[in-house]
Amino acid sequence: SYVLTQPPSVSVAPGQTARIPCGGNNIGSKSVHWYQQKPGQAPVLVVYDDVDRPSGIPERFSGSNSGNTATLTISRVEAGDEADYCCQVWDTNGDHPVFGGGTKLTVL
């Protein structure tokens, strides 16, 4: 089964840029989707197909994907961005979706 690796935590000061990596073997050949989950709430899709944003998601959220690492970038971080962020791809071998373990973003 395809494995996605994320760091358990990332910390950033308000107003700075947070970068959350998601590692996987040749992940650049796959479409990566990102979810934000705040405590006690359901996940929300914030980036899909590597770089696209659903309606209502601020432009501060962006994605990139190349080689063995995909990255979710949050610019001008706000206190309200503090949440768990999880990447997801479709595993073509297993024919099912796969999630990363999630990264907790702390706003200092």
Added chain:
Amino acid sequence: EEQLLESGGGLVQPGGSLRLSCAASGLTFSNYGMSWVRQAPGKGLEWVSAISDSSSRTYYADSVKGRFTISRDNSKNTLYLQMNNLRAEDTAVYYCAKGHWNFQRWGQGTLVTVSS
């Protein structure tokens, strides 16, 4: 506004069964594949099962294959998950989600606790 509302969770003994439901509104339900995703307490997201828009195809995680059955009733805009032979490790919040390639909308989740 699109909404997904799960129900049917609760406390069940090991080996028992539960049927989860997910009522959809604000979307053309029959146009979309649907999925169940779970999250054990303090853990990450785990995909459980998916079904195509017409029910012609179903998919299961290895951890639930042979025990869980996904189905849908497009006339009722409702998704189901029949869970049999439940184990302690099935304890989780179960989310209904729109899509199967990615998950564009999520319900609020329903808690399933498997314990004696």
